[in-house]
Amino acid sequence: HRQSRMATASLATSLTSVVAMATPGGSNAESAERLLAKLSLETPEQPDSSTAAPPPVAKDADSVPTDADLVPTDAAVPLDLYLESDESGRALTLQSKAALLMALYPEPRPCRVHLTGGSADEAEEKLAGEVVLVHGDARNPGTELPALACPAVLYAGLPSVVRALAERGGAVCQALLGPHSVCLKACKERSRWTRLCELTCPGQLGTWALPGSDDAQPPACLADLELALERPRYKPRPFLEGKRPTLVDILIVCYLRDVARKANRPPLPLGHRTADLLARLSADPAFAAAAAVTDKFETEYRPAAGDAPRLTDKRAQVPGLCTESLRQLLDRLEPAVSLPWQPEAEASPLPPLPDWLAAEVPPERAARKRQQLASLAADVLPLARPGHVIVDFCSGSGYLGLLLAHLLPQCRIVLVENKLESLQFALDRLGQLGLPNVRIVQSNLCNFRAAFDIGVALHACGSASDLVLEACVRARAACVLSPCCHGATKPGPGLAYPRSSAASAAGLASLEHAQLCHAADRITGRQSRQLLAKRALRLLDSDRALAMREAGYGRVRLALMRPDTCSPKNSILVACPS
Secondary structure, three states: OHHHHHHHHHHHHHHHHHHHHHOOOOHHHHHHHHHHHHHOOOOOOOOOOOOOOOOOOOOOOOOOOOHHHHOOOOOOOOEEEEEOEOOOOOEEOHHHHHHHHHHHOOOOOOEEEEEOOOOOOOOEEEEEOOEEEEOOOOOOOOEOOOEEEOOOEEEEOHHHHHHHHHHOOOHHHHHOOOHHHOOOOOOOOOOOOHHHHHHHHHHHHHHHHOOOOOOOOOOHHHHHHHHHHHOOOOOOOOEOOEOOOOHHHHHHHHHHHHHHOOOOOOOOOOOHHHHHHHHHHHOOHHHHHHHHHHOOOEEOOOOOOOOOOOOOOOOOOOOOOOHHHHHHHHHHHHHHHOOOEOOHHHOOOOOOOOOOOOOOOOHHHHHHHHHHHHHHHHHHOOOOOOOOEEEEEOOOOOHHHHHHHHHOOOOEEEEEEOOHHHHHHHHHHHHHHOOOOEEEEEOOHHHEOOOOOEEEEEEEEOOHHHHHHHHHHHHOOEEEEEEEOHHHOOOEOOEOOOOOHHHHHOOOOHHHHHHHHHHHOOOOOOHHHHHHHHHHHHHHHHHHHHHHHHOOOOEEEEEEOOOHHHOOOOEEEEEEOO
16 A cells, blocks of 8 residues: 555655646646646655564455364364274374374374274383373274374374374474475365375275285276376376475375385385385485384275275266256156155244344345254254254354254264365354353364264255265164255265165166256246255155165154245254164
8 A cells, every 4th residue: 555655646746746847836836836746745754664563464254264273272282083993092094193293293193092902001101202192092083094183173083183193283384284385285175185094095005015916906096006106198296286295195194114024025016206206205304213113013805895085086977867868767766766745733833942043144144144053953852852963064164063062051062074264263252152062073073983872963065965874874863964065976985876675676777866856956047947846855755764764863854944935945844763
Protein backbone atom coordinates (compact mmCIF):
# COMPACT_ATOMS: atom_id res chain seq x y z
CA HIS A 1 0.00 0.00 0.00
CA ARG A 2 2.85 2.38 0.86
CA GLN A 3 4.58 1.67 -2.46
CA SER A 4 1.34 2.32 -4.34
CA ARG A 5 0.89 5.70 -2.65
CA MET A 6 4.50 6.64 -3.43
CA ALA A 7 4.08 5.75 -7.11
CA THR A 8 0.82 7.73 -7.36
CA ALA A 9 2.39 10.77 -5.69
CA SER A 10 5.35 10.67 -8.06
CA LEU A 11 3.04 10.42 -11.07
CA ALA A 12 0.86 13.32 -9.86
CA THR A 13 3.93 15.51 -9.24
CA SER A 14 5.27 14.78 -12.72
CA LEU A 15 1.87 15.53 -14.24
CA THR A 16 1.75 18.88 -12.42
CA SER A 17 5.18 19.83 -13.74
CA VAL A 18 4.29 18.90 -17.31
CA VAL A 19 1.03 20.87 -17.26
CA ALA A 20 2.70 23.88 -15.62
CA MET A 21 5.46 23.94 -18.24
CA ALA A 22 2.92 23.69 -21.04
CA THR A 23 0.90 26.70 -19.82
CA PRO A 24 3.00 28.72 -17.36
CA GLY A 25 0.84 30.76 -15.02
CA GLY A 26 -2.32 29.51 -16.69
CA SER A 27 -5.44 27.92 -15.34
CA ASN A 28 -4.21 24.44 -16.18
CA ALA A 29 -1.30 24.80 -13.76
CA GLU A 30 -3.66 26.04 -11.04
CA SER A 31 -6.04 23.12 -11.69
CA ALA A 32 -3.18 20.64 -11.44
CA GLU A 33 -2.02 22.19 -8.16
CA ARG A 34 -5.58 22.04 -6.76
CA LEU A 35 -5.84 18.39 -7.86
CA LEU A 36 -2.58 17.53 -6.12
CA ALA A 37 -3.73 19.29 -2.94
CA LYS A 38 -7.05 17.43 -3.05
CA LEU A 39 -5.33 14.06 -3.34
CA SER A 40 -3.00 14.92 -0.41
CA LEU A 41 -0.53 12.35 -1.65
CA GLU A 42 2.51 13.20 0.36
CA THR A 43 5.46 10.90 0.07
CA PRO A 44 5.76 8.98 3.35
CA GLU A 45 9.05 8.97 5.16
CA GLN A 46 11.13 5.90 4.46
CA PRO A 47 11.90 3.88 7.59
CA ASP A 48 15.47 3.12 8.44
CA SER A 49 16.17 -0.29 6.97
CA SER A 50 18.75 -1.01 9.66
CA THR A 51 16.25 -0.65 12.52
CA ALA A 52 12.83 -1.35 11.04
CA ALA A 53 11.44 -4.80 11.71
CA PRO A 54 9.88 -6.68 8.81
CA PRO A 55 6.09 -6.84 8.90
CA PRO A 56 4.68 -10.09 10.31
CA VAL A 57 3.67 -12.66 7.75
CA ALA A 58 0.01 -13.48 8.24
CA LYS A 59 -1.08 -17.04 7.65
CA ASP A 60 -3.41 -17.42 4.72
CA ALA A 61 -6.91 -18.19 5.92
CA ASP A 62 -7.37 -20.65 3.08
CA SER A 63 -4.09 -22.47 3.63
CA VAL A 64 -4.25 -26.21 4.20
CA PRO A 65 -3.70 -27.11 7.87
CA THR A 66 -0.92 -29.52 8.66
CA ASP A 67 -0.52 -31.98 11.49
CA ALA A 68 1.36 -29.37 13.49
CA ASP A 69 -1.72 -27.12 13.45
CA LEU A 70 -3.81 -29.79 15.14
CA VAL A 71 -1.93 -30.45 18.37
CA PRO A 72 0.55 -28.56 20.56
CA THR A 73 4.09 -28.93 19.28
CA ASP A 74 5.80 -28.18 22.58
CA ALA A 75 8.94 -30.29 22.62
CA ALA A 76 8.51 -30.82 26.36
CA VAL A 77 5.28 -32.78 25.78
CA PRO A 78 6.27 -36.38 25.00
CA LEU A 79 4.23 -38.40 22.55
CA ASP A 80 3.15 -42.03 22.94
CA LEU A 81 4.19 -44.25 20.04
CA TYR A 82 2.54 -47.69 19.92
CA LEU A 83 4.35 -50.37 17.91
CA GLU A 84 3.46 -53.96 17.04
CA SER A 85 5.89 -56.61 18.26
CA ASP A 86 6.01 -60.31 19.02
CA GLU A 87 5.26 -61.67 22.49
CA SER A 88 8.87 -61.30 23.60
CA GLY A 89 9.08 -57.66 22.53
CA ARG A 90 12.32 -58.30 20.63
CA ALA A 91 10.92 -58.30 17.07
CA LEU A 92 8.96 -55.53 15.34
CA THR A 93 6.99 -55.58 12.12
CA LEU A 94 8.38 -53.72 9.12
CA GLN A 95 5.84 -50.90 9.51
CA SER A 96 6.62 -50.52 13.22
CA LYS A 97 10.34 -50.38 12.51
CA ALA A 98 9.74 -47.65 9.94
CA ALA A 99 7.68 -45.63 12.45
CA LEU A 100 10.40 -45.96 15.09
CA LEU A 101 13.03 -44.85 12.60
CA MET A 102 10.97 -41.75 11.77
CA ALA A 103 10.81 -40.90 15.49
CA LEU A 104 14.63 -40.83 15.43
CA TYR A 105 15.40 -39.35 11.99
CA PRO A 106 16.81 -36.83 11.30
CA GLU A 107 16.61 -35.88 15.00
CA PRO A 108 14.96 -37.70 17.92
CA ARG A 109 11.59 -36.33 19.04
CA PRO A 110 10.48 -36.76 22.68
CA CYS A 111 8.25 -39.84 22.79
CA ARG A 112 7.49 -42.93 24.83
CA VAL A 113 7.55 -46.15 22.82
CA HIS A 114 5.08 -48.89 23.82
CA LEU A 115 5.24 -52.44 22.45
CA THR A 116 2.36 -54.91 22.24
CA GLY A 117 4.60 -57.59 23.78
CA GLY A 118 7.56 -57.73 26.14
CA SER A 119 8.52 -58.23 29.75
CA ALA A 120 6.12 -57.46 32.56
CA ASP A 121 8.74 -55.50 34.51
CA GLU A 122 7.85 -51.83 34.52
CA ALA A 123 11.02 -50.09 33.46
CA GLU A 124 12.22 -47.57 30.92
CA GLU A 125 15.07 -47.91 28.48
CA LYS A 126 16.57 -44.93 26.72
CA LEU A 127 16.92 -45.55 23.00
CA ALA A 128 18.26 -42.21 21.75
CA GLY A 129 17.82 -38.63 22.88
CA GLU A 130 14.43 -38.34 24.57
CA VAL A 131 13.02 -41.48 22.92
CA VAL A 132 12.27 -43.92 25.75
CA LEU A 133 11.15 -47.54 25.46
CA VAL A 134 8.54 -48.33 28.14
CA HIS A 135 8.55 -51.96 29.31
CA GLY A 136 5.61 -53.66 30.97
CA ASP A 137 3.01 -51.43 29.28
CA ALA A 138 1.52 -53.38 26.40
CA ARG A 139 -1.55 -51.20 25.92
CA ASN A 140 -3.21 -51.09 22.53
CA PRO A 141 -5.05 -47.91 21.56
CA GLY A 142 -7.63 -49.96 19.66
CA THR A 143 -6.41 -49.04 16.19
CA GLU A 144 -4.12 -50.32 13.48
CA LEU A 145 -0.49 -50.15 14.58
CA PRO A 146 1.70 -48.17 14.51
CA ALA A 147 -0.25 -45.44 16.29
CA LEU A 148 0.75 -42.10 17.81
CA ALA A 149 -1.16 -40.58 20.73
CA CYS A 150 -0.97 -36.80 21.08
CA PRO A 151 -2.74 -34.49 23.54
CA ALA A 152 -5.64 -33.86 21.16
CA VAL A 153 -5.52 -36.48 18.38
CA LEU A 154 -4.75 -40.17 18.03
CA TYR A 155 -3.02 -40.95 14.72
CA ALA A 156 -3.44 -44.52 13.45
CA GLY A 157 -1.75 -46.19 10.50
CA LEU A 158 1.77 -45.74 9.18
CA PRO A 159 1.14 -42.74 6.84
CA SER A 160 -0.63 -40.71 9.53
CA VAL A 161 2.00 -41.53 12.15
CA VAL A 162 5.07 -40.66 10.07
CA ARG A 163 3.46 -37.43 8.85
CA ALA A 164 2.71 -36.40 12.43
CA LEU A 165 6.28 -37.22 13.50
CA ALA A 166 7.71 -35.22 10.60
CA GLU A 167 5.59 -32.20 11.53
CA ARG A 168 6.93 -32.27 15.07
CA GLY A 169 10.55 -31.92 14.04
CA GLY A 170 12.60 -29.05 12.72
CA ALA A 171 12.79 -27.65 9.22
CA VAL A 172 14.71 -30.70 7.96
CA CYS A 173 11.98 -33.03 9.25
CA GLN A 174 9.19 -30.96 7.76
CA ALA A 175 10.98 -30.89 4.40
CA LEU A 176 10.38 -34.65 4.22
CA LEU A 177 6.69 -33.89 3.63
CA GLY A 178 7.63 -32.81 0.11
CA PRO A 179 6.27 -29.96 -2.00
CA HIS A 180 3.04 -28.51 -0.62
CA SER A 181 3.33 -30.94 2.35
CA VAL A 182 1.21 -33.60 0.62
CA CYS A 183 3.55 -36.60 0.80
CA LEU A 184 1.72 -39.72 2.05
CA LYS A 185 -1.64 -38.04 2.33
CA ALA A 186 -4.66 -40.31 2.43
CA CYS A 187 -5.58 -42.64 -0.41
CA LYS A 188 -7.55 -41.04 -3.26
CA GLU A 189 -6.41 -37.57 -2.21
CA ARG A 190 -3.00 -36.34 -3.32
CA SER A 191 -0.42 -39.03 -2.63
CA ARG A 192 -0.17 -41.96 -5.02
CA TRP A 193 2.50 -43.55 -2.81
CA THR A 194 0.41 -44.13 0.30
CA ARG A 195 -0.76 -47.65 -0.46
CA LEU A 196 2.64 -48.65 -1.82
CA CYS A 197 4.41 -47.62 1.41
CA GLU A 198 1.75 -48.88 3.80
CA LEU A 199 0.73 -52.23 2.29
CA THR A 200 2.25 -53.24 -1.03
CA CYS A 201 5.97 -52.84 -0.38
CA PRO A 202 6.14 -54.23 3.20
CA GLY A 203 3.72 -57.03 2.29
CA GLN A 204 5.59 -58.20 -0.81
CA LEU A 205 9.03 -57.80 0.76
CA GLY A 206 7.83 -59.60 3.90
CA THR A 207 6.52 -62.48 1.79
CA TRP A 208 9.84 -62.73 -0.06
CA ALA A 209 11.83 -62.69 3.20
CA LEU A 210 9.86 -65.54 4.78
CA PRO A 211 11.57 -68.95 4.82
CA GLY A 212 10.48 -71.20 1.98
CA SER A 213 9.41 -68.42 -0.37
CA ASP A 214 10.20 -68.58 -4.08
CA ASP A 215 13.59 -66.97 -4.70
CA ALA A 216 13.03 -66.88 -8.46
CA GLN A 217 10.09 -64.48 -8.16
CA PRO A 218 11.33 -61.06 -6.99
CA PRO A 219 8.78 -58.76 -5.36
CA ALA A 220 6.76 -56.93 -7.99
CA CYS A 221 7.12 -53.64 -6.10
CA LEU A 222 10.83 -53.51 -7.02
CA ALA A 223 9.93 -53.06 -10.69
CA ASP A 224 7.56 -50.22 -9.76
CA LEU A 225 10.31 -48.49 -7.79
CA GLU A 226 12.85 -48.82 -10.58
CA LEU A 227 10.36 -47.52 -13.13
CA ALA A 228 9.50 -44.54 -10.93
CA LEU A 229 13.18 -43.62 -10.59
CA GLU A 230 13.92 -43.99 -14.31
CA ARG A 231 10.99 -42.01 -15.73
CA PRO A 232 12.04 -42.64 -19.37
CA ARG A 233 10.10 -39.65 -20.72
CA TYR A 234 11.79 -37.26 -18.31
CA LYS A 235 15.19 -36.69 -16.81
CA PRO A 236 16.04 -39.38 -14.23
CA ARG A 237 15.85 -38.18 -10.64
CA PRO A 238 17.78 -39.28 -7.54
CA PHE A 239 14.71 -39.74 -5.31
CA LEU A 240 11.23 -41.10 -5.85
CA GLU A 241 9.45 -37.73 -5.74
CA GLY A 242 12.10 -35.35 -7.01
CA LYS A 243 15.50 -33.93 -6.21
CA ARG A 244 15.14 -34.17 -2.43
CA PRO A 245 14.22 -37.11 -0.19
CA THR A 246 10.72 -37.37 1.22
CA LEU A 247 8.91 -39.72 3.59
CA VAL A 248 8.43 -42.12 0.70
CA ASP A 249 12.18 -42.54 0.26
CA ILE A 250 12.77 -42.99 3.99
CA LEU A 251 10.15 -45.73 4.33
CA ILE A 252 11.15 -47.58 1.15
CA VAL A 253 14.85 -47.53 2.06
CA CYS A 254 14.00 -48.69 5.58
CA TYR A 255 12.20 -51.72 4.13
CA LEU A 256 14.88 -52.50 1.54
CA ARG A 257 17.74 -52.15 4.02
CA ASP A 258 16.05 -54.43 6.53
CA VAL A 259 15.26 -57.19 4.03
CA ALA A 260 18.68 -56.92 2.36
CA ARG A 261 20.37 -57.58 5.72
CA LYS A 262 18.55 -60.89 6.20
CA ALA A 263 21.30 -63.50 6.46
CA ASN A 264 19.54 -66.65 5.23
CA ARG A 265 18.26 -65.12 1.99
CA PRO A 266 19.95 -64.45 -1.35
CA PRO A 267 20.71 -60.83 -2.29
CA LEU A 268 17.67 -58.71 -2.99
CA PRO A 269 17.35 -58.25 -6.79
CA LEU A 270 17.47 -54.45 -6.95
CA GLY A 271 17.68 -52.32 -10.07
CA HIS A 272 20.69 -50.04 -10.34
CA ARG A 273 18.71 -46.87 -9.58
CA THR A 274 17.00 -48.45 -6.59
CA ALA A 275 20.40 -49.64 -5.35
CA ASP A 276 21.75 -46.09 -5.74
CA LEU A 277 18.82 -44.77 -3.68
CA LEU A 278 19.53 -47.33 -0.95
CA ALA A 279 23.25 -46.48 -0.89
CA ARG A 280 22.64 -42.72 -0.95
CA LEU A 281 20.37 -42.67 2.09
CA SER A 282 22.29 -45.34 3.99
CA ALA A 283 25.38 -43.10 3.78
CA ASP A 284 23.54 -40.27 5.56
CA PRO A 285 24.98 -40.12 9.13
CA ALA A 286 21.61 -39.20 10.65
CA PHE A 287 19.88 -42.08 8.86
CA ALA A 288 22.65 -44.49 9.86
CA ALA A 289 22.35 -43.44 13.52
CA ALA A 290 18.57 -43.92 13.51
CA ALA A 291 18.86 -47.27 11.71
CA ALA A 292 21.42 -48.46 14.27
CA VAL A 293 18.76 -48.06 16.98
CA THR A 294 16.11 -49.97 15.02
CA ASP A 295 18.65 -52.73 14.30
CA LYS A 296 18.55 -53.60 18.00
CA PHE A 297 15.17 -55.19 17.27
CA GLU A 298 14.64 -58.21 15.09
CA THR A 299 12.07 -58.15 12.30
CA GLU A 300 8.82 -60.10 12.24
CA TYR A 301 8.09 -60.58 8.55
CA ARG A 302 4.49 -61.09 7.53
CA PRO A 303 3.06 -62.11 4.15
CA ALA A 304 1.01 -59.72 2.08
CA ALA A 305 -2.54 -59.44 3.40
CA GLY A 306 -4.05 -59.37 -0.09
CA ASP A 307 -3.70 -58.05 -3.58
CA ALA A 308 -2.78 -54.39 -3.48
CA PRO A 309 -3.49 -52.20 -6.53
CA ARG A 310 -0.51 -51.23 -8.66
CA LEU A 311 0.31 -47.60 -9.38
CA THR A 312 -1.22 -47.88 -12.85
CA ASP A 313 -4.60 -49.30 -11.78
CA LYS A 314 -7.61 -47.48 -13.22
CA ARG A 315 -11.23 -47.76 -12.31
CA ALA A 316 -13.26 -49.91 -14.69
CA GLN A 317 -15.95 -48.16 -16.72
CA VAL A 318 -19.51 -49.36 -16.20
CA PRO A 319 -21.90 -49.18 -19.18
CA GLY A 320 -25.08 -47.28 -18.38
CA LEU A 321 -28.67 -48.40 -18.78
CA CYS A 322 -31.35 -46.72 -20.83
CA THR A 323 -34.56 -45.73 -19.07
CA GLU A 324 -36.55 -48.73 -20.27
CA SER A 325 -33.82 -51.25 -19.38
CA LEU A 326 -33.47 -49.71 -15.92
CA ARG A 327 -37.23 -49.91 -15.37
CA GLN A 328 -37.31 -53.57 -16.39
CA LEU A 329 -34.39 -54.40 -14.08
CA LEU A 330 -36.09 -52.71 -11.13
CA ASP A 331 -39.42 -54.42 -11.85
CA ARG A 332 -37.65 -57.80 -11.79
CA LEU A 333 -35.69 -57.26 -8.55
CA GLU A 334 -37.91 -55.12 -6.32
CA PRO A 335 -40.40 -57.83 -5.25
CA ALA A 336 -37.60 -59.97 -3.77
CA VAL A 337 -35.15 -57.32 -2.53
CA SER A 338 -36.70 -53.92 -1.78
CA LEU A 339 -37.84 -53.26 1.79
CA PRO A 340 -40.55 -50.73 2.73
CA TRP A 341 -39.74 -47.39 4.31
CA GLN A 342 -40.61 -47.01 7.97
CA PRO A 343 -43.80 -44.94 8.40
CA GLU A 344 -43.09 -41.47 9.72
CA ALA A 345 -45.68 -41.99 12.48
CA GLU A 346 -43.46 -44.73 13.99
CA ALA A 347 -40.31 -42.61 13.96
CA SER A 348 -38.72 -41.24 17.12
CA PRO A 349 -39.29 -37.55 17.87
CA LEU A 350 -36.65 -35.14 16.64
CA PRO A 351 -34.36 -33.85 19.41
CA PRO A 352 -33.92 -30.13 20.19
CA LEU A 353 -30.85 -28.71 18.48
CA PRO A 354 -28.38 -26.22 20.01
CA ASP A 355 -27.94 -22.83 18.38
CA TRP A 356 -24.25 -23.41 17.62
CA LEU A 357 -24.95 -26.41 15.39
CA ALA A 358 -24.01 -25.68 11.75
CA ALA A 359 -23.65 -21.98 12.56
CA GLU A 360 -20.71 -21.72 10.10
CA VAL A 361 -22.68 -23.23 7.22
CA PRO A 362 -24.13 -20.73 4.71
CA PRO A 363 -27.74 -19.85 5.57
CA GLU A 364 -29.16 -21.51 2.47
CA ARG A 365 -27.65 -24.84 3.60
CA ALA A 366 -27.80 -24.49 7.38
CA ALA A 367 -31.49 -25.40 7.72
CA ARG A 368 -31.12 -28.56 5.61
CA LYS A 369 -27.95 -29.55 7.45
CA ARG A 370 -29.66 -29.23 10.83
CA GLN A 371 -32.58 -31.34 9.58
CA GLN A 372 -30.21 -34.08 8.42
CA LEU A 373 -28.38 -34.12 11.76
CA ALA A 374 -31.62 -34.14 13.74
CA SER A 375 -32.94 -37.09 11.71
CA LEU A 376 -29.90 -39.26 12.46
CA ALA A 377 -29.71 -38.17 16.11
CA ALA A 378 -33.37 -39.13 16.57
CA ASP A 379 -32.51 -42.73 15.61
CA VAL A 380 -29.37 -42.83 17.80
CA LEU A 381 -30.90 -41.54 21.05
CA PRO A 382 -33.22 -44.55 21.68
CA LEU A 383 -30.25 -46.93 21.27
CA ALA A 384 -27.76 -45.13 23.52
CA ARG A 385 -27.18 -46.02 27.16
CA PRO A 386 -24.91 -44.37 29.76
CA GLY A 387 -21.32 -45.46 29.22
CA HIS A 388 -21.81 -46.44 25.59
CA VAL A 389 -19.06 -45.69 23.08
CA ILE A 390 -20.45 -44.09 19.90
CA VAL A 391 -18.15 -43.85 16.87
CA ASP A 392 -18.85 -41.25 14.18
CA PHE A 393 -17.18 -42.75 11.11
CA CYS A 394 -16.21 -40.43 8.25
CA SER A 395 -17.04 -37.64 10.69
CA GLY A 396 -15.86 -34.80 8.45
CA SER A 397 -16.15 -31.57 10.42
CA GLY A 398 -17.68 -33.46 13.33
CA TYR A 399 -21.19 -31.98 13.27
CA LEU A 400 -22.96 -35.26 14.04
CA GLY A 401 -20.46 -36.44 16.65
CA LEU A 402 -20.42 -33.12 18.48
CA LEU A 403 -24.23 -33.02 18.47
CA LEU A 404 -24.35 -36.51 20.00
CA ALA A 405 -21.75 -35.50 22.59
CA HIS A 406 -23.99 -32.56 23.54
CA LEU A 407 -27.17 -34.66 23.69
CA LEU A 408 -25.53 -37.68 25.39
CA PRO A 409 -23.05 -36.34 27.96
CA GLN A 410 -22.83 -39.77 29.66
CA CYS A 411 -21.62 -41.46 26.47
CA ARG A 412 -18.16 -41.34 24.93
CA ILE A 413 -17.98 -40.07 21.35
CA VAL A 414 -15.13 -40.93 18.96
CA LEU A 415 -14.68 -39.00 15.70
CA VAL A 416 -12.86 -41.02 13.03
CA GLU A 417 -11.72 -38.94 10.06
CA ASN A 418 -8.73 -38.96 7.74
CA LYS A 419 -8.73 -35.41 6.33
CA LEU A 420 -6.71 -32.84 8.23
CA GLU A 421 -8.80 -29.94 6.97
CA SER A 422 -11.96 -31.42 8.48
CA LEU A 423 -10.20 -32.35 11.72
CA GLN A 424 -9.02 -28.78 12.17
CA PHE A 425 -12.60 -27.50 12.17
CA ALA A 426 -13.70 -30.25 14.58
CA LEU A 427 -10.86 -29.40 16.98
CA ASP A 428 -11.63 -25.69 16.86
CA ARG A 429 -15.30 -26.30 17.57
CA LEU A 430 -14.46 -28.82 20.31
CA GLY A 431 -12.20 -26.27 22.01
CA GLN A 432 -14.99 -23.69 21.99
CA LEU A 433 -17.63 -26.07 23.35
CA GLY A 434 -15.44 -27.75 25.94
CA LEU A 435 -17.08 -31.17 25.56
CA PRO A 436 -15.05 -33.60 27.71
CA ASN A 437 -16.50 -36.81 26.23
CA VAL A 438 -15.06 -36.51 22.69
CA ARG A 439 -11.96 -38.21 21.28
CA ILE A 440 -10.58 -37.60 17.77
CA VAL A 441 -8.82 -40.27 15.70
CA GLN A 442 -7.07 -39.31 12.46
CA SER A 443 -7.10 -42.55 10.54
CA ASN A 444 -8.48 -44.49 7.63
CA LEU A 445 -11.81 -46.07 8.44
CA CYS A 446 -10.37 -49.59 8.25
CA ASN A 447 -7.63 -48.80 10.78
CA PHE A 448 -10.07 -48.33 13.68
CA ARG A 449 -10.23 -51.60 15.66
CA ALA A 450 -11.50 -50.60 19.12
CA ALA A 451 -14.70 -51.95 20.65
CA PHE A 452 -17.76 -49.70 20.52
CA ASP A 453 -21.52 -49.90 20.98
CA ILE A 454 -23.02 -47.73 18.22
CA GLY A 455 -21.58 -46.75 14.84
CA VAL A 456 -22.98 -43.75 12.99
CA ALA A 457 -22.17 -42.13 9.66
CA LEU A 458 -23.81 -39.27 7.79
CA HIS A 459 -23.40 -39.50 4.01
CA ALA A 460 -20.55 -42.01 3.95
CA CYS A 461 -19.50 -42.05 0.30
CA GLY A 462 -19.62 -45.18 -1.82
CA SER A 463 -17.93 -48.25 -0.38
CA ALA A 464 -17.27 -46.38 2.87
CA SER A 465 -20.89 -47.15 3.82
CA ASP A 466 -20.20 -50.88 3.52
CA LEU A 467 -16.94 -50.54 5.47
CA VAL A 468 -18.88 -48.84 8.28
CA LEU A 469 -21.35 -51.73 8.32
CA GLU A 470 -18.47 -54.24 8.36
CA ALA A 471 -16.89 -52.43 11.33
CA CYS A 472 -20.21 -52.56 13.20
CA VAL A 473 -20.60 -56.28 12.48
CA ARG A 474 -17.08 -57.01 13.80
CA ALA A 475 -17.84 -55.10 17.01
CA ARG A 476 -21.44 -56.42 17.23
CA ALA A 477 -22.52 -52.80 17.53
CA ALA A 478 -25.71 -51.09 16.47
CA CYS A 479 -25.54 -48.94 13.36
CA VAL A 480 -27.26 -45.78 12.13
CA LEU A 481 -26.08 -45.03 8.60
CA SER A 482 -27.00 -42.61 5.83
CA PRO A 483 -25.35 -43.82 2.58
CA CYS A 484 -24.27 -41.48 -0.18
CA CYS A 485 -22.54 -41.44 -3.58
CA HIS A 486 -23.67 -44.91 -4.62
CA GLY A 487 -21.85 -44.44 -7.92
CA ALA A 488 -18.52 -44.52 -6.05
CA THR A 489 -19.23 -48.05 -4.81
CA LYS A 490 -16.78 -50.61 -6.15
CA PRO A 491 -15.55 -54.06 -5.08
CA GLY A 492 -12.42 -54.34 -2.98
CA PRO A 493 -10.68 -56.64 -0.52
CA GLY A 494 -13.48 -58.21 1.52
CA LEU A 495 -16.20 -56.29 -0.35
CA ALA A 496 -18.26 -58.12 -2.97
CA TYR A 497 -21.48 -56.92 -4.56
CA PRO A 498 -24.34 -57.50 -4.19
CA ARG A 499 -23.97 -57.59 -0.42
CA SER A 500 -26.78 -60.01 0.49
CA SER A 501 -27.47 -63.59 -0.49
CA ALA A 502 -31.11 -62.66 -1.06
CA ALA A 503 -30.16 -60.20 -3.80
CA SER A 504 -27.87 -62.75 -5.43
CA ALA A 505 -30.62 -65.37 -5.29
CA ALA A 506 -32.98 -62.89 -6.96
CA GLY A 507 -30.60 -62.74 -9.93
CA LEU A 508 -28.80 -59.45 -9.24
CA ALA A 509 -25.41 -59.74 -10.93
CA SER A 510 -22.32 -57.71 -10.05
CA LEU A 511 -22.50 -55.67 -13.27
CA GLU A 512 -26.19 -54.93 -12.73
CA HIS A 513 -25.42 -53.80 -9.19
CA ALA A 514 -22.83 -51.35 -10.54
CA GLN A 515 -25.35 -50.07 -13.09
CA LEU A 516 -27.93 -49.52 -10.35
CA CYS A 517 -25.33 -47.61 -8.32
CA HIS A 518 -24.76 -45.20 -11.18
CA ALA A 519 -28.50 -44.85 -11.77
CA ALA A 520 -29.09 -44.04 -8.07
CA ASP A 521 -26.76 -41.04 -8.31
CA ARG A 522 -28.86 -39.47 -11.06
CA ILE A 523 -31.32 -38.17 -8.50
CA THR A 524 -31.76 -34.81 -10.25
CA GLY A 525 -33.06 -34.11 -13.74
CA ARG A 526 -36.24 -35.24 -15.43
CA GLN A 527 -39.09 -36.35 -13.17
CA SER A 528 -39.25 -39.84 -14.68
CA ARG A 529 -35.52 -40.34 -14.18
CA GLN A 530 -35.73 -39.11 -10.58
CA LEU A 531 -38.37 -41.71 -9.77
CA LEU A 532 -36.21 -44.48 -11.21
CA ALA A 533 -33.18 -43.19 -9.27
CA LYS A 534 -35.14 -43.27 -6.01
CA ARG A 535 -36.27 -46.82 -6.72
CA ALA A 536 -32.67 -47.85 -7.43
CA LEU A 537 -31.50 -46.14 -4.23
CA ARG A 538 -34.07 -48.01 -2.12
CA LEU A 539 -33.14 -51.34 -3.71
CA LEU A 540 -29.41 -50.83 -3.02
CA ASP A 541 -30.01 -49.82 0.60
CA SER A 542 -32.36 -52.80 0.98
CA ASP A 543 -29.52 -55.04 -0.20
CA ARG A 544 -27.37 -53.64 2.62
CA ALA A 545 -30.19 -54.08 5.13
CA LEU A 546 -30.70 -57.72 4.10
CA ALA A 547 -26.96 -58.33 4.48
CA MET A 548 -27.17 -57.02 8.06
CA ARG A 549 -30.05 -59.41 8.77
CA GLU A 550 -27.97 -62.29 7.44
CA ALA A 551 -25.14 -61.17 9.78
CA GLY A 552 -27.38 -61.69 12.81
CA TYR A 553 -29.01 -58.28 13.19
CA GLY A 554 -32.60 -58.92 14.21
CA ARG A 555 -33.93 -55.37 14.06
CA VAL A 556 -33.19 -53.78 10.70
CA ARG A 557 -35.23 -51.04 9.07
CA LEU A 558 -35.04 -48.34 6.42
CA ALA A 559 -36.25 -44.83 7.16
CA LEU A 560 -36.24 -41.41 5.52
CA MET A 561 -34.91 -38.15 6.86
CA ARG A 562 -37.48 -35.65 8.08
CA PRO A 563 -38.41 -33.82 6.01
CA ASP A 564 -37.33 -35.98 3.09
CA THR A 565 -36.56 -32.84 1.08
CA CYS A 566 -33.57 -31.94 3.29
CA SER A 567 -31.27 -34.02 1.05
CA PRO A 568 -31.54 -35.98 -2.21
CA LYS A 569 -29.73 -38.86 -0.44
CA ASN A 570 -32.22 -39.03 2.42
CA SER A 571 -32.28 -42.73 3.34
CA ILE A 572 -31.27 -44.02 6.80
CA LEU A 573 -30.40 -47.62 7.64
CA VAL A 574 -30.84 -48.62 11.30
CA ALA A 575 -29.59 -52.04 12.45
CA CYS A 576 -29.44 -53.53 15.95
CA PRO A 577 -27.86 -56.91 16.76
CA SER A 578 -30.10 -59.63 18.13
